[in-house]
Amino acid sequence: MASGPAEPATAGEDAGDVRFAEFSDLQLRERLQRIQNGLDRGVYSGLHDGGEKIHQLCRDIDHEIARRRKVFQAPPSSSFINLCRSAHYGGSKPHRAPVSAIPLAGEAGVEGAVEDRHSALHQLSDLALREKLRRLQDGVGVLAGHLPDGGRKYFAYIRAVRLELARRQALPSRNQSAAAEPGAGAVSKVLIVIAMQAEMLPLVHRFQLLEVPTGESIFPKGAPWARYCGNYKGLHIDLVWPGKDPALGVDSVGTLSAALVTHASIQFLKPDLIINAGTGSGFKAKGAGVGDVFLKSDVVFHDRRIPIPVLGLYGNGARKTFLAPPLFQVGKLSTGDSRDMSPHDVLEILSNGATLKDMEGAAVAHVADMFSTPAIFVKAVTEIVDGEKPRAEEFLQNLTAATKALDQAVAEVVNFVCGKCLSDL
Incomplete structure (x- = not known):
């Protein structure tokens, strides 16, 4: 493949491999990561050439990323x-x-x-x-x-x-201040947003977080939201949970509670990084299995259908996430406020190419993006949408195992973030 020019390409100049012209740098890196994850899992081993063309594609993408980096670092034209x-x-x-x-x-x-x-x-x-x-x-x-x-x-x-x-x-x-603080610039405040008590408790125990008393709460009076905080390896961790519905005593799941508690937490706590951790329903056709953990590269709503030009894009709410670190499988997340799926939901989810569906992720992403706060999405699979078992039964049966996997995954993400700047992730 031809090497790039010494300065940013203009019309008529060699702009690199035409196959990648429509991809941004971020999209190329994500595509490379997805392919490498597939190679690591042996997904392409059954191909007639043993996966040689896939390996060559990896090399080509890596070459294009290096070419663009060289162009970007060159003196501007x-x-x-x-x-x-x-x-x-x-x-x-x-x-x-x-x-x-x-x-x-x-x-x-x-x-x-x-x-x-x-x-x-x-x-x-x-x-x-x-x-x-x-x-x-x-x-x-x-x-x-x-x-x-x-x-x-x-x-x-x-x-x-x-x-x-x-x-x-x-x-x-x-x-x-920068001279006085050798670690200045590193991520120092992490906000974990989580929807269910069963998902939250293992993380509270792992990081030894303490619940903030009601009298010291940063949240509005009457809100059932709870906050736990503590320090871990130089990071200040705040974990927020929408709490139990005051009338019914069940977890306050869904996009509304997730958006409200995320907004309030960003305003008062001003985190450097958000981690939205939780469980979701996986699609076997997309390679998801019970207990698998995914980092989400894209988030989107599947039940905000507005059949009007441009407003339809707003309803879809598609967003790229802050995809770091490269520790787990990568996939897309589709969010809606119902556990079941209408025929319209199914069509939207299929067109979005989602690996998992949940009830909070895209709402957290919307608020985080509004206030320019990077967010990582870590999701563990509790049940399979296109499987043979009843989903509600499978969810209850696998929730404990999935939250255990989620707990371990979030710990790995936090350990990866420790001592790093966002630009290092």
């Missing part, structure tokens, strides 16, 4: 610089100014159409800003060229994020 200047300065050459004089995002100097989005940047944490920048950069090759203005506002927003990060780095107090 003059055309790229001019585009960024045009986007942020309206085409005029910028005057040199000290970083401290650079306006905060949202002040004078940032163009009007995206001014409202820029104004919110200074409210985000450093970790959230770096994650936002990573997502924007992953989308450059896929989105920018298809936008009505050719990506002008998109590049302006990327530049605003970079300027905000540079402004913060130049603050004297920031430099002093």
Whole structure:
């Protein structure tokens, strides 16, 4: 495969393997991880060539990722610089100014159409800003060229994020604190969002978390939500659970409770990273088995059907997740508020290519994305949707074993995160 140019490819230049042109960097990495997981499980061993073409595809994807990394690290072309200047300065050459004089995002100097989005940047944490920048950069090759203005506002927003990060780095107090704290920048606060008491208790015991008394709760009066907290290997862990329904005494499962408790927790606790842990129903046709643990690469709703242009996309709510670490199988998650499935649900789930379905994941993802908080989704399989046993019976029979597998999986994720920055994950 031909190697990439020394600077970002422009029209007429070699832009790498055409098979991967429609994939962002993040999508390529996820695709490579899925294939490698399949190789590790021997999924392709029965092919007539012994999986040689699959191995070659892995090598090609790896080569393309390396090529793009080289292009990204190369000095930018003059055309790229001019585009960024045009986007942020309206085409005029910028005057040199000290970083401290650079306006905060949202002040004078940032163009009007995206001014409202820029104004919110200074409210985000450093970790959230770096994650936002990573997502924007992953989308450059896929989105920018298809936008009505050719990506002008998109590049302006990327530049605003970079300027905000540079402004913060130049603050004297920031430099002093960074020098005083060798571990500065590492993930320090993790929020675990979980729906059921049976899923929650093993993690409370494992991490030796203590329940926060009602009188010290951060949650609104009357909310049944519970919070447990503690420290583990330098991480501060908060675990939140929607609690029991006050009237019926059952777990407050579903998207509404999950969204509310996630919103309140982000606002008060300001975590660096969210882990949504739970159990779900797996699809045998997609390779899921009882007790299997999956990291979810994509989340989507399957029961918010709005047959109106654009609003249908909103109802679907498809989102990419913060896919880290590469410890388990990877698959897509579909979320709905019912345990059974209507014929419409089945069609949606099949079209989404989901490996598991649950009742909370996409709601947590929606709120986390709203506040630019990275979220990892860890799900264990309790029952098989397309299996032979009655699902309710299988769920009750396997819940204990699945929560045990979930407990171990979340521990592995937390241990992997310890001492790392988001950019390292």
